[in-house]
Amino acid sequence: MTQAPVAGWAASGEDLPLISLAQLRRADGSRDHAWVACAGLVYDVAASPEWRDGLHRGLHWAGQDLSAELADAPHSLETVRRMPCVGRLT
Numbered sequence: 001m002t003q004a005p006v007a008g009w010a011a012s013g014e015d016l017p018l019i020s021l022a023q024l025r026r027a028d029g030s031r032d033h034a035w036v037a038c039a040g041l042v043y044d045v046a047a048s049p050e051w052r053d054g055l056h057r058g059l060h061w062a063g064q065d066l067s068a069e070l071a072d073a074p075h076s077l078e079t080v081r082r083m084p085c086v087g088r089l090t
Contacts (some may be wrong), residue, residue: 016041019087021065028063029054035086037065043083065089 019035019042027035034046034054044060045051054062060069070077 016085017087018090020090024065024089025063028061034062036060036062037089038067038070038080038081039077040067040089041085042087042089043080044086045083046085 019037022036024037024042027033029046029051032046034051035042035043036045036051037043045056050056051062056062060066070080073079
């Protein structure tokens with residue numbers, strides 16, 4: 001089951017739907033959803049032009065936990081947190 005973004009949910013992860021790794025992997029941008037996980041939370045990146053077709057700058061695919069890759073990114077976690085948070089990775 002996939003969850004739609006819910007506006008107004010705190011980025012703290014409290015009271016967010018739980019999203020399994022399998023659910024995250026299915027949200028790779030090839031269907032309706034393009035999600036990425038970072039620091040334990042899952043974000044919907046589908047509306048971002050930087051994630052066209054589920055691919056970010058030719059380097060990263062949606063449907064993955066990109067926490068480890070963030071250290072090498074030219075942006076911080078704050079950039080990711082601008083995206084709608086759809087759940088907490090379990």
